[in-house]
Amino acid sequence: MIKLGNEAEIVIAHKLMQEAFEEYRFLEVPSSAINEPVDSLRNSFRNGSEKFILCYIDGNPLGSLRFKTKGQTLYFSRVSVPPYARGRGIAKSMLSWLEDYTKKEGIHKLQCKVRSSLTHNVLLYQSIGYTVTEEEMVTNPDKFPVSIVVMEKLLEQ
Template sequence: MDFKYVEISDAAVIHDLMIRAFMEYMDAVPPSSALEETVQSISASLKEGEQGFIGYVDHRPVGMVRFLLNEKGLYFFRLSVIPEKQGQGIAKKILKSLEDYAINNGIHTLFCKVRMTVPKNIQLYSSIGFNIYEEEVVHKPNGISIKVVSMEKKLSFIE
């Protein structure tokens, strides 16, 4: 599997991968806000400093992740693997690329938020060393509340 650090010109690929992966949450209450994003909104976010990686198998994009750096560490979101490639360890490889990027840039913590209604994602992150450090209810503008957990992984540095 090969990884490419994203550029603004990759917004359409990012959008396609994300929409394909997040369609399974279309009937969730509420549906994932990922499904409301556009190529233009992703492009604008990349121009404002958002970063990401796209994973390729046989030169075809199969997954991606977006992230931001802040004082706490590397916050990632929208981890996406196209449905026909799910269950093949691609998400773990994408997360490993994030870890490598963080370590190479002196970042000590990866973190994310996960809907409590998606235990398979909580299990995925737990299986590779992430821990839940907070539970909260996110209140959406439409009046719907979503229970989420915040998860983090402390990275080890070899000095």
């Protein structure tokens, strides 16, 4: 079951993100998700700037992602599936749910940013119809430069 998260579930989404991004702790530039406090999610949820979804299987939360609307684009981030839950299609299921949600909201473009060096993530998005539209160098919240690609998917109207 995939559903919009509520305020009581913020700690669950944060825990899933921490577990999923732990493997990026020892990259040359570690993921800023590792140091992101739960209050960051709570504040963006409370002020309405960001929503999140959770994927439950047999009552267990095994995936989450965050999203927000920017004009006519739905931007998502922090797609989180911990290592022990991978290989079940959870990320693809969440992204499919997000596409349906996006269409219902009258939005027809999804976008995310992916580290260029994480080719398996880039390939995952490409396998479900996303294309690289830009390459850029950004400064992450921990003030480190990171090479990323912007990926987009246009939905049929």
